[in-house]
Amino acid sequence: MKTLPLLTELTGVSAFSTCAGFNICTYAGGDRDMADADLRQLERLTGIDRSNMRFPVQTHTAEVRLADRPLDGVDGVVCTAPGMLIGVHTADCLPLLMADVKAGVTAAVHCGWRGTADGIAANAVELMVSAGADTCHIVAAMGPCICADCFEVGEEVACRFPDAAVIRRPGAKPHVDLYRAVAMQLEAAGIRAITPPPACTMTDPRFYSVRRQGRSLTMRTLSAITLSL
Numbered sequence: 001m002k003t004l005p006l007l008t009e010l011t012g013v014s015a016f017s018t019c020a021g022f023n024i025c026t027y028a029g030g031d032r033d034m035a036d037a038d039l040r041q042l043e044r045l046t047g048i049d050r051s052n053m054r055f056p057v058q059t060h061t062a063e064v065r066l067a068d069r070p071l072d073g074v075d076g077v078v079c080t081a082p083g084m085l086i087g088v089h090t091a092d093c094l095p096l097l098m099a100d101v102k103a104g105v106t107a108a109v110h111c112g113w114r115g116t117a118d119g120i121a122a123n124a125v126e127l128m129v130s131a132g133a134d135t136c137h138i139v140a141a142m143g144p145c146i147c148a149d150c151f152e153v154g155e156e157v158a159c160r161f162p163d164a165a166v167i168r169r170p171g172a173k174p175h176v177d178l179y180r181a182v183a184m185q186l187e188a189a190g191i192r193a194i195t196p197p198p199a200c201t202m203t204d205p206r207f208y209s210v211r212r213q214g215r216s217l218t219m220r221t222l223s224a225i226t227l228s229l
């Protein structure tokens with residue numbers, strides 16, 4: 001399996017996005033045998049057993065929960081258990097990974113447009129802090145997502161975002177800058193160490209994109225984080 005490392009300069013944390021050809025997401029229709037084989041690959045790569053991995057069943061909410069709670073219908077997970085890996089599935093939406101290595105708190109958050117408009121990044125920071133993290137020590141890295149140039153939306157979507165995260169040109173539909181929208185929530189929460197997305201999913205075939213590959217796409221990029229490596 002190929003992966004793109006994120007947060008590489010940080011010791012004590014391993015964070016990465018997987019490249020196309022790998023899929024462990026089954027609730028979007030992904031093949032169960034492929035998911036099982038790829039989960040085995042992920043176990044080999046990380047040295048972590050699947051019983052110590054948590055992936056929410058995402059539904060475009062703004063809800064974030066601790067990793068030891070039921071994760072059906074939530075879009076972010078916060079973890080304090082050493083040696084546990086958490087991750088989110090995306091294919092254009094913005095995967096946000098965060099860590100306070102000192103406090104031993106990590107987060108993996110699926111920032112789609114709905115969740116972002118409803119403040120999911122801010123919710124994730126709040127839950128990290130209540131789990132013992134300090135915003136001064138939190139570092140945030142974003143995985144590959146659709147860039148502002150590619151993310152054309154309707155006015156009903158654009159109006160849910162702050163002006164600074166919307167690009168308007170005369171005679172054209174608005175574009176939403178998911179990176180800016182998420183970064184604004186993190187900055188407002190006091191986080192300064194923010195690494196922007198390394199690639200645009202729409203134009204970079206290394207990553208899955210619903211906009212490029214169509215709504216019937218069943219595979220998702222995994223962005224995951226663990227403090228154990």
Ligand SMILES: [Zn+2]
Binds near residue numbers: 148149150200201203
């Ligand atoms: Zn793009």
